[in-house]
Amino acid sequence: QVQLVESGGGLVQAGGSLRLSCAASGVTFGISVPYALAWFRQTPGKEREFVAGINWPGRTTKYAESMKGRFTISRDNANTVDLQMNRLKPEDSAVYYCGAAPRFDRLQTPTGINYWGKGTLVTVSS
Secondary structure, X not given: OOEEEEEOOEEEEOOOOEEEXXXXXXXXXXXXXXXXXXXXXXXXXXXXXXXXXXOOOOOOEEEOHHHOOOEEEEEEEOOEEEEEEOOOOHHXXXXXXXXXXXXXXXXXXXXXXXXXXXXXXXXXXX
């Protein structure tokens, strides 16, 4: 059973930084299981929103427009993905979810994600 576990959320002041991590278990992503990994976020009453994604083996990335230049996604090994978030704003406050998708070209929509983590809360104070 594939499981994704996020870590690194917390409370930070506006302008600060946080680094989120996600680790997958129950599968080894690779040539035969070339899953892309992504970060989404969600606030109460709103749909889950794409933040950033990275393909396997981690050479190609995608970002939501509002995150470009502030967030960086990286994949140091097949089963982990990090999200470095800089210059955080109060509107970045959300639960951040890690997801795994079989197709990189469908990574930006929640319906393209096969596996989800349970999320980690990020709160940015003004």
